[in-house]
Amino acid sequence: MKRSKMIAGFLSTGAALAVAAAFFAVAWLPTGAPEFRLSLAGEGDRSALAPFSLHGRFGDSSAAIAFTLTENGLAQRVEVLPPTLEEPGFVTMPPVEYACVPDSTEGAEYTAELTDGTETYHIRESVLSESRLMLTLEEWTVSNGSAFEQKILRADTGLTCPDRHLYWRETVWSSDREPDAAEIREVLEFENVSYETGNPPAAGEHPLRMDIVAKTGGETYFVPAVDSMWEGTRYIYRAGSTGTWLDTVLLPQQQAIGSAEPLIEIDEGSEMDIYGLYATEDGTLALFYRGYRGMNGLSCRLYDPQTGEMEGELRLISSPEEDGASGSFRFFPDEGGFSAAVWTPAGNSVVFSVRRGAEGWVLSHPPREIPGMAAALAEQGGRLAAVCYTDAGISFAVCPPEGEVLYAAELTRPDAGSSRTFYDLAVQTR
């Protein structure tokens, strides 16, 4: 073996290793550059951060900058995550559906008309009726990415709308003879109902949107989000048995599916716009509503689902519209209570904290409007720490119950691709 050949072999191996090392160095080095780092601009006393720490990630599903902001400053490191390939998402039905159905079929008219130029009949059932609110909850169980089971609960809320409306259902009947009333009724039994005159006040369409279903202690509770136009007693319901979607798909809309137990009667319920229900960590149900008498403005009632007793009532915002609060609620549970934020159309958030104190439930941090859309909140000793999405990145603020913000900071993102975002944002207390 010639010596030069041996050297060539070693040189080749060395060159290969050098190329690989250089490649990795070229790929990784820019991740340490300032342009790839989040920058922090803070105002105020950083020691006010002491009980809080902010955690989060900036990036996408394959790589991210993980960061932590504490009183000691901002720490960040580059994280490589396993890449997730985009899969076609499921088209899911809305989990909650309101349906106004004719209350009674008295005075129904059955008509059959020959369709122009064909041997078919256009048949129609028309009913002048009160509308009745049926509330449908759907639960999808997705396992192994594809198989799913859909459970359905349809509750008759007993709430009616006083205005009378004309409802009809219609279809085309292929027959060489005119059907009689019984046949029309039978054929149309499973058709959807449409209404014609005067829209009944739609349920669940408030400027403030929140979930009407709350789960705690293995039970599911729900409340119809209706305004004061609806007549009847409002209840907080406990979901009992449910039906399977496939078995119940052909049941008419007037028919209840499964069972829902009216658990808590809401006092003066007909004088409020009910927004929704939230369950705290200790299993208390918080009902959010807008009242017109007494507790007017956005308020919250706290119920014990075991006894059905009201444990507290808190007034949050005097007038939701005037305060610009017409977005959606976001809740952040913690020990002994919860913090919540209402996103406003202007891109701000109204934040507050509710806590169980020695004298019952209290507003431990009164509502305060902060810029940005709140992504995470935490409350400690009356101080509320909030992290919000802004145009430039995220903002972090520590607010006392009253007065000036103690500490405010802006975390500005590096310009590293439009698909990269902040996520997993969490404020922790120590």
Place this chain on the structure above:
Amino acid sequence: MNNKFLALFCREFSGRLRQIWLFPLAAALFQPALYWLAVREMYESARFEELYLSSAAPILLAVLFAALTGWMVWMTVQDFSNGSICTLLTLPGGRGRLWLAKLSAFCGALLLLWAGILAGIGLSYLVFSGRCAEIARITGQDYRLNAGLWLGLTRAALFRILCPMTLPEIVSSLLLFLTLPLTSAWAGWAFAGRHYVRGGLGSIAAACLWALLLRERLLYPEEIPLPYCLTLPMILAAVAADSLQTVRRADF
């Protein structure tokens, strides 16, 4: 031992450097060429890794790996058929070393190909950056990103196999890479010794597992497929043990 092993290794590796170098050179030069064909149609913002995957470069990689594996099997078989190895095998205790030297040489060839592929990806990124700069000059909009190559590498499943970034990925990529020389050296040896059934079944089993592992890594990059990562080393251990046993018995 060392000198004898070194001499054998040099015969297997350094003696065939001209053939071996063809693979990394092809990878380093043809990849950017194929990438350029894909990128010249780009007139707006696009991602490096998406353009790479839509170009013919991944097919080139498959061809190069297949060719290298074929070359490794061929080299083993040829050594036996032309009798040049018989002289070496008459040396006492030289058989085990010969197998190890062959394996090491094949690993060296694979290392060279891997470096060539990485160089090709790097050059492709240069092509991409050049095109981005050109588009930026025409449209006045800059689409280049900070740490763009790194972001591209982290986002594509194929890149995560070629340049693994986390420890489980490194282990499973190493498995994928090492299967090629180990099985090739063994299969060539078995075929040369006319153990067609053993060699055939063993290499088919290893190839199937290898393909399954590669498929899992490409289709589901978010998780490392543990069953394959555990069974493939077992097959490789059996292959290695059988090779050493054959070498000791010298029953060909």
